[in-house]
Amino acid sequence: MPEVTVIIPNYNGRSYLEICLAALERQTFSDKKIIVVDNGSADGSAEWVRRQYPQAEVLALEKNYGFCGAVNRGVQAADSPYVLLLNNDTEPEPEFVEQLVAGIRSQGDVFSCQAKLLDYRDRERIDDAGDYYCALGWAFARGKGQPKARCRRQDEIFAACGGAAIYRRAVFQELGGLDERHFAYLEDIDLGYRARIQGYRNLFVPRAQVYHVGSATTGSRYNGWKVRMAARNSLYLAYKNMPLAQLILNGPLLLLGIILKILFFGKKHLGKAYLQGVIQGFSLCKREYKVPYQNKNWKNYCKIQLELWRNIGFRLRKF
Numbered sequence: 001m002p003e004v005t006v007i008i009p010n011y012n013g014r015s016y017l018e019i020c021l022a023a024l025e026r027q028t029f030s031d032k033k034i035i036v037v038d039n040g041s042a043d044g045s046a047e048w049v050r051r052q053y054p055q056a057e058v059l060a061l062e063k064n065y066g067f068c069g070a071v072n073r074g075v076q077a078a079d080s081p082y083v084l085l086l087n088n089d090t091e092p093e094p095e096f097v098e099q100l101v102a103g104i105r106s107q108g109d110v111f112s113c114q115a116k117l118l119d120y121r122d123r124e125r126i127d128d129a130g131d132y133y134c135a136l137g138w139a140f141a142r143g144k145g146q147p148k149a150r151c152r153r154q155d156e157i158f159a160a161c162g163g164a165a166i167y168r169r170a171v172f173q174e175l176g177g178l179d180e181r182h183f184a185y186l187e188d189i190d191l192g193y194r195a196r197i198q199g200y201r202n203l204f205v206p207r208a209q210v211y212h213v214g215s216a217t218t219g220s221r222y223n224g225w226k227v228r229m230a231a232r233n234s235l236y237l238a239y240k241n242m243p244l245a246q247l248i249l250n251g252p253l254l255l256l257g258i259i260l261k262i263l264f265f266g267k268k269h270l271g272k273a274y275l276q277g278v279i280q281g282f283s284l285c286k287r288e289y290k291v292p293y294q295n296k297n298w299k300n301y302c303k304i305q306l307e308l309w310r311n312i313g314f315r316l317r318k319f
Contacts, residue, residue, distance in 0.1 A: 002031050002032050005169075007074035007086070008035070010088045011039040013089065014041070020092075023096075024097075027097045039064040039070050040064050066184045067187065071162070075173065081170070082104060090213070093210065096209060100205055110168075111195040112159075112166065113203045114161050117164055126147070129206070131157060131188065132311045134308055140315050156201055158192060162178075175198070181236065194241065225273075235282065235285070236281050238250070239289075241291050
C-alpha cells in the first residue's frame with residue numbers, strides 16, 4: 001500500500017497532463033500511486049494516459065461529474081493514508097510531494113496541507129499561498145500576484161486550495177468528502193471549513209511548490225458560468241456551515257459582501273450572472289444540507305468567527 005495517492009481530476013486536459021505527469025515522474029518521493037480521474041473527456045485523455053503512463057491508474061467516468069465528483073471517486077479508489085489532490089494544469093517541483101507528506105505527518109490534528117502555487121506564465125509571482133474566508137462571504141487566495149519570495153513561512157490557513165493539497169484520507173471520508181452540490185468552486189473552502197468545525201487545522205507548506213496555469217477548464221478568470229457558480233456556492237457555503245446564531249451575527253456583512261460583488265461584476269458586464277448565482281444559491285439553503293451543530297464544537301465556532309472578522313482586514317489590504 002502506498003503512503004500517498006495523487007489524484008488528478010481531468011476534463012479535456014490532455015495537453016496539460018503531458019506536463020503534469022512528466023513532473024510527477026521526477027518527484028523525490030517514490031512511495032506514491034497516481035490516479036487520473038477522467039470526467040468523460042472527448043479529447044482522448046484517458047487513452048493517452050493509459051498508453052503513455054501505464055504505471056498510472058485511469059478512472060474513466062462516463063460523464064462530467066465536476067471537480068467534486070471526480071475527486072470523491074478518486075478518493076474512494078485510493079487505499080493510502082494520505083490523498084493528494086492535484087490540478088491537471090500544474091507542474092510540481094521535484095520535492096513537491098515529499099514536502100507535503102512531511103507537513104501532514106508533522107502533527108496529528110492537521111487535516112490538510114497546501115502547496116505554494118506559483119503562476120505558470122510568470123514564475124516569480126504567487127498564484128495562491130493559502131485560502132482564506134471572511135465574514136463578507138468572500139473566499140480569497142493569500143499572496144496572489146505578489147513576488148515569489150513572499151509567504152515563505154509555514155502557517156495555519158483557513159482551508160487548503162484543492163488544486164495542490166494533501167489530506168488525511170480517513171478524515172476526508174469521515175467529513176463526507178467534497179460536497180458534490182458545489183460541482184466546482186469553493187468546495188475546498190467548504191471541506192476545510194467542516195474540518196475546522198471539528199477542531200482540525202489546515203497548513204500552508206511553502207517548500208512544496210507547484211506552477212499553476214489557472215482556469216484551464218473554464219478558459220478565463222471571469223466568465224458567466226464561473227461567476228454564477230461561485231456566487232451560488234458562496235451563499236450555500238455560508239448557510240451550510242454557520243449555525244443560525246452565526247448567520248444572524250454575520251448577516252449584515254454577508255449582505256454587504258453581495259452588494260459589493262454586484263457592483264464589481266456589474267462593471268465587468270457580469271452582474272446578471274452573479275445575481276442569477278445568488279438566486280440559485282438560495283435553492284440550496286435547505287436544513288438537511290446544514291452541518292449539524294454540536295455543543296462540543298462551540299470553541300471551534302468562536303475561533304472561526306474571530307478569523308472571519310480578522311480576514312476582512314486581510315482581504316481589504318489586497319485592494
